[in-house]
Amino acid sequence: MYFSGTVTLLLLFNLILTGLLLFLYYKEGNSFAYESVEFISYKVRFGWLVRAIHYWSAVLLILSIAFHMFSMFFLRAYRKPREITWFTGALLLLLAVWFSYSGSVLPWNSKSLFMAQSSTEILKAAPLIGNTLADYLIGGNVITGQNLSFIYKVHILILPALFSFILYIHFSSIKRNGLFNPEIEYNSGDECKKKLPIYPNFSIRAFLLLIIVTDLLFILAVFSPVEIGIKADDMITAPQGTMPGWYFLFVLQLSKIIHLFAAEVNGKQIGITICICIGMVWFLAPLWDRISNKSKISTFQKYFGISVIILIFCLTIIACVADY
Amino acid sequence: MSESNMDSGKKTRRDFLNYIFSVGLFGWLGSVLYPLYSFVSSSKLKIDDISYINLGVNNEMEINSSKLFKINKKPAILIKTKDGELKALSAVCTHLQCTVQFNKEENALRCPCHFGKYDLSGKNVSGPPPNPLTQYEVFVKNDIILVRK
Ligand code: FES
Numbered sequence: 001m002y003f004s005g006t007v008t009l010l011l012l013f014n015l016i017l018t019g020l021l022l023f024l025y026y027k028e029g030n031s032f033a034y035e036s037v038e039f040i041s042y043k044v045r046f047g048w049l050v051r052a053i054h055y056w057s058a059v060l061l062i063l064s065i066a067f068h069m070f071s072m073f074f075l076r077a078y079r080k081p082r083e084i085t086w087f088t089g090a091l092l093l094l095l096a097v098w099f100s101y102s103g104s105v106l107p108w109n110s111k112s113l114f115m116a117q118s119s120t121e122i123l124k125a126a127p128l129i130g131n132t133l134a135d136y137l138i139g140g141n142v143i144t145g146q147n148l149s150f151i152y153k154v155h156i157l158i159l160p161a162l163f164s165f166i167l168y169i170h171f172s173s174i175k176r177n178g179l180f181n182p183e184i185e186y187n188s189g190d191e192c193k194k195k196l197p198i199y200p201n202f203s204i205r206a207f208l209l210l211i212i213v214t215d216l217l218f219i220l221a222v223f224s225p226v227e228i229g230i231k232a233d234d235m236i237t238a239p240q241g242t243m244p245g246w247y248f249l250f251v252l253q254l255s256k257i258i259h260l261f262a263a264e265v266n267g268k269q270i271g272i273t274i275c276i277c278i279g280m281v282w283f284l285a286p287l288w289d290r291i292s293n294k295s296k297i298s299t300f301q302k303y304f305g306i307s308v309i310i311l312i313f314c315l316t317i318i319a320c321v322a323d324y
Numbered sequence: 325m326s327e328s329n330m331d332s333g334k335k336t337r338r339d340f341l342n343y344i345f346s347v348g349l350f351g352w353l354g355s356v357l358y359p360l361y362s363f364v365s366s367s368k369l370k371i372d373d374i375s376y377i378n379l380g381v382n383n384e385m386e387i388n389s390s391k392l393f394k395i396n397k398k399p400a401i402l403i404k405t406k407d408g409e410l411k412a413l414s415a416v417c418t419h420l421q422c423t424v425q426f427n428k429e430e431n432a433l434r435c436p437c438h439f440g441k442y443d444l445s446g447k448n449v450s451g452p453p454p455n456p457l458t459q460y461e462v463f464v465k466n467d468i469i470l471v472r473k
Contacts, residue, residue: 024363025366045365045366046359230378230468
């Protein structure tokens, strides 16, 4: 399982690098944000490329963290003594989504603004915490030109600081317990206890992966660059049926389905509540999965994991198809 | 590269592969570093160098309508005429700098302050304005209206 973790790190590396580059030219604020992104895309040499790579690394980063987490879930790698690694990892996924969400507002074009507004609507529907959450996420009730600079500061200062801190804990707890190796854990045969030497074996693999990951990003960036769109106007509310960020599509689809069966209830509220509950159960896996701690396989754990993945996957696909 | 091969001075298959891989690696490094270098060295450019302004989707703009926007911090007006032609003019009246408006009925621009009148090419037709309005170049690309500064 070095693989998914390493890919995640490499994407993070790409993300930080392109982020720093964009930082050189991006200007915050209502009257500069859009213009500076336009400037980056049209005037700065390879600006469009850097921007597109930043975008695509973010998308792939969330996917790879999710993949990393799913595989760790099925390997039951969260068991004692690795709870901290599991908890911090899950927090990192949430932070990555927050990163992507705040980053999507920064270009200040109408499409991304509508998308972010739609995501915010979903979050605000969460019972009890919804509005407070929105306060922390966007510095107010709705996204306007005023809190654009708040979102920017969160994106470049607060989130990176939080992310690095939690990543540090994640790594130090990995270091304390050693990398999780299913062969050692489950076969307990001595012949499996060989470790992969860092140099040259691991470094060469990592370097090859870096080449592959970077090339993939280049290909995505060249063939599917990020558009600039029309400058956002925060006085206009998002038209009906605007899609939230892709990472929230399954929540939206779930609430639509609920709405279909019970028209009188608030579909969004129930949808997000269900998702939060499932998320909590998933997150707290090390606490309830006592059976696996005794090196047995818990049936509930297995079926729960499989159904969560199928649910998210199908709902996202349905949402995409329905939009199309 | 074993000793014996080095001694005999022959090129082996391994040398050849090593060579190919190093060329490939350097090529790859170059293709990554060059964009990075160009990106950073663009810092001499200034943000107002963006030479045109994006005014939205052409199809979404109604015929015989207008839209105010800013060009170099001054108001300007975009007009879609009855025939669907696009015109971009400075909206600063040449008389006393009021902002001119599009008048559908007259098919002309009117200044609300002292009723100066301009035709759609910006020419001052009647009233106090002494000079015509500056025209900007408009063009449509991928159905997006762009005005050159
Ligand atoms: S300012 Fe426009 S007519 Fe006087």
